[in-house]
Amino acid sequence: MAENTVQTVKAAKRSFTGLVTSEKMDKTIVVTVTTKKMDRLYKKYVTRSKKYMAHDETNDAHVGDTVRIVECRPLSKNKCWRLAEVVERAK
DSSP: OOOOOOOOOOOOOOEEEEEEEEOOSTTEEEEEEEEEEEOTTTOOEEEEEEEEEEEOTTOOOOTTOEEEEEEOSOOSSSEEEEEEEEEEOOO
């Protein structure tokens, strides 16, 4: 009898690019991600923003930096994102 092999497929991790708005906590940054979405009724673009708490192990990111965050396992009550890279430094 042939063996049944179970193939596990990992889902692609979500990632966002946003602006660091706070770095006051240790190993944690707050990233604001803004998106533009078209209003269904008025056909105008509306800017929406959402804040994510992300894990920054080395305290590398600072306020004003543009960073990329990636979804990960829950690290605390509010933190389930981690810093992937700093795309652009603040001047």
